[in-house]
Amino acid sequence: MNTQTTQSPQFYLTAPAQCPYLEKERERKVFTHLVGPRAAEMNDLLTQGGFRRSQNIAYRPACENCRACVSVRIIASAFTPHRSMKRTIARNADLAGTELPARASLEQYDLFRTYLDSRHQQGGMADMSIGDYSVMVEETHVETRVIEYRVRSGALEDPGELVAVALTDVMIDGLxxxxxxxxxxxxxxxxxxxxxxxxxxRAEEAGLPYVYLGYWVKGSRKMDYKKRFLPQEHLTGHGWERADPDADLED
Structure with missing residues (x-):
């Protein structure tokens, strides 16, 4: 008998560490491994339950004294961009987004390093090598895609400048x-x-209801951009609920 198909996932707790979003808080996470033939199914269920995936690990905050992290998903079918978002779409009309298998490239890594060196010099990823980056992209047991965004060059032999990359999981109910x-x-x-x-x-065209954005962190200004994409749902103690754009959720 294949025990991987019958055993429930085992969950573990990390040791407390400094929170990267709130200076006065200590973070702790609960995590499990995403391996075996049920990995995609478990990733769907755990993401719907507030977990995030990193390589073959699914995790969520389990902090003792803080509940600032809130899982966010956009309701794709009901979304209408406001004026500034329409301008963003127009400014990037010359970009082509290509969906590829989860494979790392040196070109991606060079852009990744440029991004980290500019935006996250002190973050946990700051020292990642190309080998580390390859593991981040390729070590997955679920349906994962790399979407490369390039400036259209107009020449068949020139793929265009790579300006952005997204690592995305395709789930049963969303991206x-x-x-x-x-x-x-x-x-x-x-x-x-x-x-x-x-x-x-992409989610709307595929008939998928949601885009999962990970965590909005109450009190962290760098995460406030996630609240702009409405309508959206937040995961609360009562399940997923439509978020009020004019009020923060209670702790």
């Missing part, structure tokens, strides 16, 4: 944006927002 990065030199393009808008379009 989960695992990680994305872009060339910070193109600040006026708002590439981070554009990739979210493009994923909303």
């Amino acid at each position: 989960s944006m695992v990680y994305s990065f872009f060339n910070p030199a193109y600040e006026k393009r708002s590439l981070g927002s554009f990739m979210i808008l493009d994923h909303i379009r």
Whole structure:
């Protein structure tokens, strides 16, 4: 008998560590391994339950004194971009997004390093080598895609400049944006927002109801951009609930 198909996942707790989003808080996570023939099914269920995937690990916050992290998903079928989002889409009309298998490339890594060196010099990924990056992209037992965004060159032999990349899981009810990065030199393009808008379009065209954005962290200004994509649902103690755009969720 294949025990992987019958055993329930085992969950573990990390040791407390400094929270990367809230200076005065200590973070702790609960995690499990995503392996075996049920990995995709478990990833769907766990993501719907507030977990995130990193390589073959699914995790969620399990902090003792803080509940600031809130899982967010956009309702793709009901989404309508507001004026500034339409401008973002227009500014990036010259980009082509190509969906590829989860394979790392040196070109992706060079862009990844440029992004980290500009935006996250002190983050946990700051020292990642190309080998580490390859593992982040390729070590997956679920349906994962790399979406490359390039400036259209107009020449068949020239694929165009790579300006942004998204690592995305395809789930039964939506797209989960695992990680994305872009060339910070193109600040006026708002590439981070554009990739979210493009994923909303892709989800709607595929008949998938949601785009999962990971965690909005109450009190962290760097995470406030996630609240702009409405309508959206937040995972609460009562399940997924439509978020009020004019009020924060209670702790």
